[in-house]
Amino acid sequence: MAFDKTYPEIRAAVSKLCAQYPGEYWRKLDRASEYPTEFVQALTDAGYLSVLIPETYGGSGLPLGAACAVLEEIQRSGGNGGACHAQMYTMGTLLRHGSPEQKQQYLPAIADGSLRLQAFGVTEPTSGTDTSRIRTNAVRDGQDYVVNGQKVYISRTMHSDLMVLLVRTTPREQCDRHTDGMSVLLVDMREAVGNGLTIKPLETMMNHASTELFFDDLRVPAKNLIGAEGDGFRCILDGMNAERILIAAECIGDARWFTERSAAYARERVVFDRPIGQNQGVQFPIARAHIQTEAAALMVQQAADLYDAGKPAGAEANMAKLLASEAAWAAADTCIQTHGGYGFSVEYDVERKFRETRLYQVAPISSNLILSFIATQELDMPRSF
Ligand SMILES: Cc1cc2nc3c(=O)[nH]c(=O)nc-3n(C[C@H](O)[C@H](O)[C@H](O)COP(=O)(O)OP(=O)(O)OC[C@H]3O[C@@H](n4cnc5c(N)ncnc54)[C@H](O)[C@@H]3O)c2cc1C
16 A cells, blocks of 8 residues: 555546546657647646635635645546646745745735746756756846856746746956856846747657757846845755655656556456466566655655755755655556566656656656765765765
8 A cells, every 4th residue: 555645625626637547648648748738738727736826916815735636636537747747836935035026926826826926947958967067147237137158958948938047247257156146037038038038949868848949139137136146056056855755756657557567557458368467576676666665755755844844955855856756666666677678658648757757766866966966964974076
């Protein structure tokens, strides 16, 4: 039995909604590299993408644990919440650091789904994990910032109206700390595309709506600065724990999907006159993947509980993300092995989910960087960089 004591009503309702979007739906989109527009609209209409927005702005004001339940169930059903998970949490930067006017202007429309804020532009071709070295810069010119630079692997920009964009406003070498001097701009892409912003789709291993962005004298109104100029790194940093916990919940959903599939197939597939699941060589890896998943799920739960209680959750959020992404990968690998040749057949969905779940050991933060965080922040060992 999987451990999922939280939000049973939400889980049941999300699961029912997802049942209308079976494997065939996701396979077709995967093959054509298309966006799950109908699925995302159904989730939006049902209010699941605005659970974290406070009621005063039209959302349901639920804790992070509720959002975890939504995303976990999407993955567990065989779908891919990566298409829209950022609509849930990218608004956090605006919610925590935006001015009252900015929040009033954008949050109600994000809550009702008429405005999509699910693009988050940080990664660049030359800076990678070392965010402080981003080169995309914004220079103040009258009532605007003028933005130049490039971003890479930015998801969903072609399916989002707004983007939270991290830029340098003061050169790194002029700052006391290398994380100072960056700022967050809210870019309205409906106006920006063709006027200084070019978006190019990027083909990746799975269907993730990834893009490259080119900024060429893009003018962004200065009133779209979120938080104080130069304080951008701090503004995005405090949203990262929520993102890691939510993605960890997605990994738990993936892991449970793989293990349920593995066990079902192992019970049914008969070779040498007996179900393959009767062989301990087949059943033990499935049992191990299940154990690994349930242990990781406890850490995700703990991280979400701490976050919802307003307590420091950095270590737990990172540990949850690492454990859950590894549990999902172990379950995925076991699922392929259990299915033998059929694991490679597109119609079983295993190979698609296998490709999709691999991402989470790399993005939004790689396992090495999590290990480094725990080693230096929790265990007080010296930094390697
Ligand atoms: C499908 C997809 C979607 C994405 N969506 C977004 C998005 O929407 N927005 C966004 O901003 N970014 C996005 N990303 C980018 C993602 O966050 C980065 O790929 C990730 O943070 C790693 O950065 P990098 O690719 O530059 O790797 P690098 O920084 O080049 O690192 C490469 C490898 O080296 C390791 N490494 C680097 N330095 C060290 C060190 N000091 N010690 C030990 N190991 C180290 C890393 O762990 C990694 O495994 C996405 C990426 C993908 C693939």
